[in-house]
Amino acid sequence: MRILIANDDGYLAPGLAALVSAMQGLGQIDVVAPEQNASGTSNALTLNRPLSMFQASGGPAQGFRVINGTPADCVHVALTGLLGYRPDLVLSGINNGANMGDDTLYSGTVGAAMEGYLFGVPAIAFSQAEKGWTSLDAAAQTARAVVDAVLAQMTLAGPAWLLNVNIPNRDDAASLPRVVTRLGRRHASSPVIQQTNPRGEPIYWIGPAGGARESGEGTDFHAVTHGQVSITPLQVDLTDHARHGDWSRRLNSPA
Ligand code: MN
Numbered sequence: 163m164r165i166l167i168a169n170d171d172g173y174l175a176p177g178l179a180a181l182v183s184a185m186q187g188l189g190q191i192d193v194v195a196p197e198q199n200a201s202g203t204s205n206a207l208t209l210n211r212p213l214s215m216f217q218a219s220g221g222p223a224q225g226f227r228v229i230n231g232t233p234a235d236c237v238h239v240a241l242t243g244l245l246g247y248r249p250d251l252v253l254s255g256i257n258n259g260a261n262m263g264d265d266t267l268y269s270g271t272v273g274a275a276m277e278g279y280l281f282g283v284p285a286i287a288f289s290q291a292e293k294g295w296t297s298l299d300a301a302a303q304t305a306r307a308v309v310d311a312v313l314a315q316m317t318l319a320g321p322a323w324l325l326n327v328n329i330p331n332r333d334d335a336a337s338l339p340r341v342v343t344r345l346g347r348r349h350a351s352s353p354v355i356q357q358t359n360p361r362g363e364p365i366y367w368i369g370p371a372g373g374a375r376e377s378g379e380g381t382d383f384h385a386v387t388h389g390q391v392s393i394t395p396l397q398v399d400l401t402d403h404a405r406h407g408d409w410s411r412r413l414n415s416p417a
Contacts, residue, residue: 170270
């Protein structure tokens with residue numbers, strides 16, 4: 163088996179090294195990761211400049227390929243020429259902080275995995291529920307346990323699938339129940355913070371994400387706050403199927 167691993171916190175992030183270590187023994191592993199922290203870049207691709215690549219030498223990132231772009235750039239470039247082969251599985255993370263509910267639309271961690279999925283390769287995004295890398299080794303063990311469980315159940319050869327995994331920051335994470343969830347929803351994010359730069363011009367800081375709004379039983383938020391590992395199967399179709407018929411009745415003009 164050949165595995166491509168990416169992340170969005172940058173190639174030096176502890177979560178990436180931990181994920182790579184945890185997957186040792188599964189097969190050939192190639193890492194292609196962003197040079198800088200690219201959290202919040204979703205599926206963005208860099209189209210207005212070429213991308214450069216170098217191979218990290220020394221330290222925990224030894225051998226990682228590094229691209230000065232987004233997480234989706236990394237996976238895109240890897241799958242369309244850099245690797246020279248098609249991986250069987252794409253993994254992303256482990257992210258520094260939760261990617262639950264609405265986060266999944268903004269997350270570069272999910273974006274990297276989704277880029278694999280869009281190319282037809284099964285993919286899993288991993289995030290720790292809290293920032294700060296506490297209990298990271300346990301999160302990495304948990305990621306390995308999830309991959310092992312998935313590989314025992316799923317073929318990698320059929321239609322691709324995409325999983326979003328959020329792991330509580332606990333030393334016993336690997337022995338916590340794993341539950342399949344749906345995405346919750348967040349409240350709107352905090353207001354933008356306006357300041358003035360040294361030249362007297364207004365600048366804006368995007369505010370932090372809102373808290374959980376829909377966090378009932380069955381959601382990712384509910385699982386993580388109740389000490390469970392959340393596994394959400396994701397799809398890419400944004401069509402509002404429930405309202406499709408109503409829109410058709412309202413807007414379709416007579417033939
Ligand atoms: Mn991140």
